[in-house]
Amino acid sequence: MKEMQKDTTDIRKYGQFGGQYIPETLVNEINAVSKAYDRYKNDPEFLAEFHDLLNNYANRPSLLYYAEKMSKDLGGAKIYLKREDLNHTGAHKINNVIGQALIAKRMGKTRLIAETGAGQHGVATATIAALFGMECEIFMGKKDTERQKLNVYRMQLLGAKVHAVTNGSMVLKDAVNATMQEWASRVDDTFYILGSAVGPYPFPEMVHDFQSVISKESKQQILEAEGKLPDMVVACVGGGSNAIGSFADYIDDEGVQLIGCEAAGKGVDTDQTAATIERGSVGIFHGMKSLFLQNDDGQIDKVYSISAGLDYPGVGPEHARLAELKRAQYVGITDDEAVNAFEYIAKTEGIIAAIESCHALAYVQKIAPKMSKDQIIVCTVSGRGDKDVSSIAKYRGVDIDD
Amino acid sequence: MTNLTEVFQNNKAFIPFVVADDPDFDTTVESILTLSKNGADIVELGIPFSDPVADGPVIQAADLRAFSAGVNTETIFEIVEKVRESSSIPLVFLTYANIPFKYDYDKFCRRCQELDISGLVIPDLPLEEQAEIKPYADEYDIALIPLIAPTSADRIEKIAQNATGFIYVVSSLGVTGIRDEIAIQNLSETIERIRQVTDLPAAIGFGIHSPEQARKLSEIADGIIIGSAVVKIISEGGTDVQNQLAQYSQSIRENLFE
Numbered sequence: 001m002k003e004m005q006k007d008t009t010d011i012r013k014y015g016q017f018g019g020q021y022i023p024e025t026l027v028n029e030i031n032a033v034s035k036a037y038d039r040y041k042n043d044p045e046f047l048a049e050f051h052d053l054l055n056n057y058a059n060r061p062s063l064l065y066y067a068e069k070m071s072k073d074l075g076g077a078k079i080y081l082k083r084e085d086l087n088h089t090g091a092h093k094i095n096n097v098i099g100q101a102l103i104a105k106r107m108g109k110t111r112l113i114a115e116t117g118a119g120q121h122g123v124a125t126a127t128i129a130a131l132f133g134m135e136c137e138i139f140m141g142k143k144d145t146e147r148q149k150l151n152v153y154r155m156q157l158l159g160a161k162v163h164a165v166t167n168g169s170m171v172l173k174d175a176v177n178a179t180m181q182e183w184a185s186r187v188d189d190t191f192y193i194l195g196s197a198v199g200p201y202p203f204p205e206m207v208h209d210f211q212s213v214i215s216k217e218s219k220q221q222i223l224e225a226e227g228k229l230p231d232m233v234v235a236c237v238g239g240g241s242n243a244i245g246s247f248a249d250y251i252d253d254e255g256v257q258l259i260g261c262e263a264a265g266k267g268v269d270t271d272q273t274a275a276t277i278e279r280g281s282v283g284i285f286h287g288m289k290s291l292f293l294q295n296d297d298g299q300i301d302k303v304y305s306i307s308a309g310l311d312y313p314g315v316g317p318e319h320a321r322l323a324e325l326k327r328a329q330y331v332g333i334t335d336d337e338a339v340n341a342f343e344y345i346a347k348t349e350g351i352i353a354a355i356e357s358c359h360a361l362a363y364v365q366k367i368a369p370k371m372s373k374d375q376i377i378v379c380t381v382s383g384r385g386d387k388d389v390s391s392i393a394k395y396r397g398v399d400i401d402d
Numbered sequence: 403m404t405n406l407t408e409v410f411q412n413n414k415a416f417i418p419f420v421v422a423d424d425p426d427f428d429t430t431v432e433s434i435l436t437l438s439k440n441g442a443d444i445v446e447l448g449i450p451f452s453d454p455v456a457d458g459p460v461i462q463a464a465d466l467r468a469f470s471a472g473v474n475t476e477t478i479f480e481i482v483e484k485v486r487e488s489s490s491i492p493l494v495f496l497t498y499a500n501i502p503f504k505y506d507y508d509k510f511c512r513r514c515q516e517l518d519i520s521g522l523v524i525p526d527l528p529l530e531e532q533a534e535i536k537p538y539a540d541e542y543d544i545a546l547i548p549l550i551a552p553t554s555a556d557r558i559e560k561i562a563q564n565a566t567g568f569i570y571v572v573s574s575l576g577v578t579g580i581r582d583e584i585a586i587q588n589l590s591e592t593i594e595r596i597r598q599v600t601d602l603p604a605a606i607g608f609g610i611h612s613p614e615q616a617r618k619l620s621e622i623a624d625g626i627i628i629g630s631a632v633v634k635i636i637s638e639g640g641t642d643v644q645n646q647l648a649q650y651s652q653s654i655r656e657n658l659f660e
Contacts, residue, residue: 021499021526023456024561025551025575167462168453177455184456185576187553284499284526285453297475298504299452 012201013289015324017317020200022287026180029187034202036107041209046102053098054213057131058088060095062214064221064378070348070368077231077371079364082218082380084242085353089127091120091383092214092242097193099210101128104191111135111186114193115179117144117172117238118309118356119151120383121195126160136160139178141171144308150387169302172238172312176286196239197316200287204244204316211245218378219249226376232257232367235380236359237330238274238310240319242382247328257329259367260319261359263305264332272304276315277323277330285313290320306335306395309356309383337362339395342385354383355392404492404520406444406545406567410603414658415443415568415625416616417605418632418651419496421464422447422481423473425639431484432644433636438491440648441655446523446627449478449497456498456525458579460630464637475505482517494521494547494567502535511538521545521567529561539566550596550604551575552588562596568603569596571623573610579630581609590622613657620659628654 012019022030040046054060063083071079084092097114104112112129113136116122122138129136138155142164145152155162168174176199183192197207215233222230233250235243237260250256266272268279273293280291285300293301293313305311322328338355341362345351353361357380364379371377385392393400409415418437422430434445450465450473457465482493495514502510502522514522522544527535532546539546545567550558552575562569571592573584589606596604606619607627616626635646 019531020528021531022528023525023551024528024549024557025553025572027528027530027551028553028555028557173453177453180455181577187575284503287526292500294500294504296504298500299469300500 014317014321016282017288017290017320018201018204019289020287021284021289022200023184025184026187030200032107033103036103037202037206040103040106046106050099050102054095058094058098059086060213061217062086064218064225066225067349070345073348074365074368076368076373077375077377078373079368080222080225080230080376080378082214082246082378084214085351085357085381085384089120089124090386091124091354092211092245092380093121093124093195094127095213095245096195096207096210096241097121097124097128100191100193100206101132104193105132107191109189109191111137111190112193113137113139113179113182113190114195115172115175116140116195117175117311118307118354119144119148119155119387120309120354122155122160122162123151123158125193126155126158129160130158137182138162139165139175139182141165141169141175143170144172144175147391148308148387172308173300196241197244197318198239198286198288198290198314204288204318207241208244208248208318211241212248214242214245214380215247215249218246222376222378229253229256230376230378231371232259232377234259234261234360234364234377236261236310236356236382237315237319238263238312238356239314240316242380244316244318246380247322251327258322258327259363260328260330261333261363262330263307263310263359264334265304265306267334268332273332274303274305274311274313275332276313277319278332280315288317290314290317306338306391307355307359309354310359331363333359333362339392341365342388342392351381352385352389353381354385355388357382404490404518406492406494406520407602409443409492410568410624413660414620415603415605416441416651416654416658417444417446417625417627418442419446419448419627419629420636421461421468421633422449422478423468423471424464424633424636425467426471427477427481429636429643430481433647434485434491435489436644436647437651438489440651442491442651443625444492444494446494446496447478447482449475449495449501451498451501454498456577458577458630460580460633460637461578464633467637475501479513479517482519486517490518492520493518494523495519496523496525499524499527507535507538511542511544514544515542519544521547523547523549523570525549529564550592558592558595559599562600562602565600565602568605568625570627571604571606573606573608578608580611584609584615584619586618586622589619593622613653616654617657617659626658
């Protein structure tokens with residue numbers, strides 16, 4: 001499978017997807033990142049430092065929690081939750097940030113920049129910048145700074161400068177544009193920590209590798225708990241970082257169904273959606289060839305989801321390839337379904353999960369009852385939902401702001 | 403088909419840039435004709451993109467005006483058709499890769515040839531990714547004009563050797579837009595290195611706005627490209643736009659190094 005996924009003649013590509021569609025100004029810098037990553041990815045000293053920080057700073061391994069009440073309530077498959085929400089900073093994002101920041105440090109960089117949607121990647125980057133004593137600037141769509149105010153203040157507390165991006169639709173896509181522009185204007189001391197499994201090579205590969213700790217752990221944990229592999233792994237997909245990490249170690253286990261849950265917004269068939277794999281077509285954007293929501297002319301669509309973290313018109317090239325090969329299936333979950341799951345998992349399991357993760361949980365709610373009791377689902381809770389409480393209240397018409 | 407390289411033979415080339423359909427169809431056609439009558443040697447026509455990552459605020463705003471006017475890829479070809487009714491000014495497109503990719507590289511390049519579009523500048527298609535369009539560009543004799551940036555370093559020779567038409571030398575880091583300071587020393591060295599490996603002309607762009615800058619840079623380069631400053635005149639609008647464009651264009655032309 002790995003051979004099928006990766007183009008055998010061009011390591012930068014996943015079949016027709018991936019590549020390096022970037023301005024000339026950034027080519028040498030990105031080549032330098034590739035070279036550094038190649039050098040360190042199997043370096044024992046680098047890996048030791050990476051795992052030490054994951055375990056002793058970020059609180060890994062994360063729990064694989066048997067959601068017994070939820071499993072019984074839904075009456076079908078046994079449901080295990082991979083609790084990335086219990087990581088330091090409250091999401092899976094920290095895994096990748098530690099890895100990329102260690103590369104940046106080894107390249108002699110002193111300044112980290114990053115885009116953020118829901119704010120979790122920005123918070124993780126600001127956190128590691130504080131720990132490493134590096135400068136940090138975060139780019140966030142203005143609309144997202146408004147719906148994720150708490151995370152903006154968290155980043156500022158950690159010493160980062162947060163730029164509210166007012167271009168375009170003022171969400172995640174525009175934040176990526178602004179961060180790329182910033183990088184192109186200052187490459188010498190700066191490293192762009194890309195938070196999702198998107199962008200030019202080697203970013204999708206680095207994100208895959210650093211996030212694969214999720215599935216390496218969950219595989220070991222499920223084998224210890226159940227003595228067999230799960231029947232299904234479920235994760236939410238925006239750009240696809242927690243999903244690729246959740247899938248990575250199972251891709252070669254063909255008996256394990258892989259399900260990515262996209263944000264359908266108001267519905268996959270409406271224009272208020274972010275369901276890229278179901279509705280998108282092949283294009284070139286943000287440094288990669290992949291699937292995008294776009295019009296017939298190739299202009300990138302404005303997309304919509306209640307979730308700032310999934311509100312993105314593209315998807316990582318490896319997901320596009322997994323979808324093409326039918327190795328993974330991708331399904332749309334609407335705002336309504338995600339909000340219902342947000343409330344359900346809180347009341348059933350006492351877990352306030354991120355609205356992004358609730359897209360995956362909503363699918364589990366639908367599919368588990370249709371499966372038999374000896375089947376197992378592993379669902380990734382990619383982050384915690386404290387940041388979403390006020391917007392969910394608003395969605396339900398409750399005003400909790402002062 | 404216009405041979406771009408020949409355009410540079412008689413004098414230093416002035417290459418202004420306008421965004422197609424900014425603020426409307428007729429203004430773009432008129433602006434191209436005005437520039438061509440007032441000293442421009444090549445006009446670079448920008449195809450608006452939803453997410454122009456290599457462009458600064460002035461050109462981003464122009465793209466938005468074009469979208470408000472309802473621009474699509476077909477409109478842009480129609481603008482060129484209209485220009486071609488009365489002018490044979492050499493034209494090149496500046497476009498992000500997704501536009502010709504979605505249109506279909508083959509069809510896009512064929513259409514360019516039909517309309518005597520001489521070349522393409524594609525800021526997000528570096529040398530390593532050009533293979534997917536190159537066979538079509540070659541077949542229809544469309545130059546692929548590469549960018550060489552201040553960070554290109556060891557890539558300069560490789561890019562220059564693979565270029566067709568001319569070479570676009572980026573003056574500064576970052577995005578397009580007006581700058582007061584441009585580091586001439588580094589640019590001279592870059593152009594020197596380009597000349598070691600190719601006879602193709604090298605034009606400098608990004609940041610140039612004043613006749614003085616144009617003069618200085620045309621001493622070292624074969625041409626200069628002015629984008630944001632031209633787009634800014636168009637954005638200020640009013641009935642006097644064509645007059646102002648004519649005057650500006652002449653002021654650049656007159657100051658270019660002979």
